[in-house]
Amino acid sequence: MEYAILKGESDPRFADDAILAGAVTYEAAHIAIYAGAPFKADAAKKLILIELGEECLSEHVGEDGIANVLGFARYRNGNDPASSLVEVVRQDIHDEETVTLARAFFEGLGLRAAVSADQVGRIISRLVVPKYNSALRLLDEGLASQKDMDLTCKLGLGYPDGPIERVVRGGLEHHYLRSQALFEVYPSQSTAPARRAVVAYRRAVGRGRPGI
Amino acid sequence: MTKQIKTVAVCGAGGTMGMGIALVAARAGYQTICYDLSEAGLDNSRRQSEAFLQNSVSRGKLSQQDSEGILSRMTRTTKLDDLAGCDLVIEAVFESLEVKQSLIRSLDKVCDASTIFGSNTSTLSITQIASGSAHPERVVGLHFCLPAQMMKLIEVSPGLVTSEDTLASAWAWCEASGQMPVKTQDRPGFILNALLVPFNNDAIRAVEAGVASPEDIDLAIKTGLGYKMGPLELLDMVGLDTQVLLCEAFYNATLDPRAAAPPLLHRMVAAGLLGRKTGRGFFNYNTNAMFGA
Numbered sequence: 023m024e025y026a027i028l029k030g031e032s033d034p035r036f037a038d039d040a041i042l043a044g045a046v047t048y049e050a051a052h053i054a055i056y057a058g059a060p061f062k063a064d065a066a067k068k069l070i071l072i073e074l075g076e077e078c079l080s081e082h083v084g085e086d087g088i089a090n091v092l093g094f095a096r097y098r099n100g101n102d103p104a105s106s107l108v109e110v111v112r113q114d115i116h117d118e119e120t121v122t123l124a125r126a127f128f129e130g131l132g133l134r135a136a137v138s139a140d141q142v143g144r145i146i147s148r149l150v151v152p153k154y155n156s157a158l159r160l161l162d163e164g165l166a167s168q169k170d171m172d173l174t175c176k177l178g179l180g181y182p183d184g185p186i187e188r189v190v191r192g193g194l195e196h197h198y199l200r201s202q203a204l205f206e207v208y209p210s211q212s213t214a215p216a217r218r219a220v221v222a223y224r225r226a227v228g229r230g231r232p233g234i
Numbered sequence: 235m236t237k238q239i240k241t242v243a244v245c246g247a248g249g250t251m252g253m254g255i256a257l258v259a260a261r262a263g264y265q266t267i268c269y270d271l272s273e274a275g276l277d278n279s280r281r282q283s284e285a286f287l288q289n290s291v292s293r294g295k296l297s298q299q300d301s302e303g304i305l306s307r308m309t310r311t312t313k314l315d316d317l318a319g320c321d322l323v324i325e326a327v328f329e330s331l332e333v334k335q336s337l338i339r340s341l342d343k344v345c346d347a348s349t350i351f352g353s354n355t356s357t358l359s360i361t362q363i364a365s366g367s368a369h370p371e372r373v374v375g376l377h378f379c380l381p382a383q384m385m386k387l388i389e390v391s392p393g394l395v396t397s398e399d400t401l402a403s404a405w406a407w408c409e410a411s412g413q414m415p416v417k418t419q420d421r422p423g424f425i426l427n428a429l430l431v432p433f434n435n436d437a438i439r440a441v442e443a444g445v446a447s448p449e450d451i452d453l454a455i456k457t458g459l460g461y462k463m464g465p466l467e468l469l470d471m472v473g474l475d476t477q478v479l480l481c482e483a484f485y486n487a488t489l490d491p492r493a494a495a496p497p498l499l500h501r502m503v504a505a506g507l508l509g510r511k512t513g514r515g516f517f518n519y520n521t522n523a524m525f526g527a
Contacts, residue, residue, distance in 0.1 A: 043352060074245075097454075105457060107453075107454055107457040107458040107459050116301070134453060134457040135452070136446060136450040136452075136454035136457070137446060137447070138445055138446045138448050138450065139443075139444055139445050139446065141443070141445055144446075144452040145440065145445060145450065145451055145455075148436070148440055148452075149433065149436050149440065149455065149465070152432070152436060152492060153429060153433045156429060156432065156492075157429060160425075160429075164419060165418055165419050165424075165428070166416060166417060166418045166419065166425050167417075170417060170418070170425065170426050173387075173413075173414070174387060174389065174416050174418075174425040174426055175425075175426070175429065176385055177379070177385065177387035177414055178387045178389075178425075179426070179461075180462045180463075181460070182459075182460040182461075183460075184307070185429065188459075210491070212432075212491075212492050
């Protein structure tokens with residue numbers, strides 16, 4: 023299905039060169055992807071997809087939503103290369119046909135799509151942010167060394183990398199921002215950024231990179 | 235000074251974990267006494283051990299001679315007195331503080347003054363278990379992962395009064411057995427369960443909150459993080475009733491809200507949706523349909 027990408031000032035976060043090269047003009051496209059450009063509703067399009075950061079889709083379209091407009095975000099662990107996962111964000115208004123179309127579109131680009139409700143953190147951040155905060159706190163409290171904590175998760179659970187090495191590699195300042203977004207809506211110790219993430223963020227701000 | 239270990243006993247060897255630990259010890263060349271209250275349990279473990287080793291032979295990972303050697307080093311008993319000459323006793327009995335303390339108290343009367351006691355507890359305090367012994371300095375946590383005969387990791391946890399010699403001896407035994415020890419504090423869940431139990435509960439809560447279907451949650455975690463299994467698939471394999479028990483032990487010890495069993499988990503257990511063992515949990519293993527479908 024033909025798609026157009028409406029970019030903002032920077033390149034879309036989700037798209038690699040091949041995806042960018044496959045785009046057509048807005049007029050020729052069945053699917054419009056807003057990747058930074060200001061969103062405009064268009065009932066003539068079969069599907070409109072808005073690329074999200076930490077925000078909810080409803081910030082763009084309201085809580086009632088628009089029947090042909092879904093959100094999405096390609097998951098990446100901070101500074102790591104993008105994974106093949108795309109979280110497709112739906113609201114109550116969306117029927118199965120529209121969601122299935124969005125899922126099939128991303129799968130057609132060689133990505134994997136998981137559908138999430140329009141909630142802060144969606145699936146991945148909602149699950150991993152509390153876990154990384156916990157791991158960072160346990161590290162501070164001396165439960166074990168970083169090496170042993172990571173090794174335990176790799177050997178005991180078959181993870182490709184340990185929680186500390188992963189969150190540090192991705193950038194603790196990025197973790198801080200994800201954690202802060204969750205904490206704003208679901209305030210608890212598990213979503214409050216861990217000390218190391220707060221320190222990393224403040225250091226980043228000190229270096230003049232407040233938006234990371 | 236590390237203790238020379240030649241003979242190892244495994245209490246609870248009639249169970250899955252105990253059997254695996256016994257295989258680890260016997261495979262590393264130690265005389266291994268498999269102790270359990272249930273003779274039938276020991277017989278069953280023996281059959282499973284033979285089948286496991288035979289499978290290893292068939293796949294070319296082990297010679298027939300080595301397999302026979304391992305089995306010859308594994309003896310069975312239902313009499314605690316037979317553990318008298320053991321250098322290291324590892325318990326893998328029911329996850330109850332009273333049961334473990336009682337066993338260690340009994341072993342005090344049977345074993346030598348230098349015997350080391352390892353506890354395979356996954357959630358209980360080593361210090362509290364050791365308080366059941368007249369020699370708490372000789373008790374150390376040795377938490378294996380399932381299936382123990384295939385997983386290298388052992389969480390080694392000294393209690394508050396565990397001696398340096400006990401810790402060093404247990405550590406040396408782990409390494410000599412070809413295992414990979416990691417040192418943790420004596421805290422609920424050590425490393426593995428401290429991170430895994432709340433994480434799995436969060437996945438259940440995400441289902442309950444309507445964030446996504448179990449299928450999409452597992453897909454996201456596997457694709458985004460590279461995990462081999464999604465949390466809900468893993469819970470179905472472990473058993474949702476087991477997760478409730480883990481939560482109870484873990485929450486009682488930590489009062490961490492993430493460790494508390496989510497209401498959906500209780501409802502599913504009440505409905506008999508325990509996971510693979512009952513054919514349905516978050517996923518339906520008879521029709522491949524997922525929970526709620």
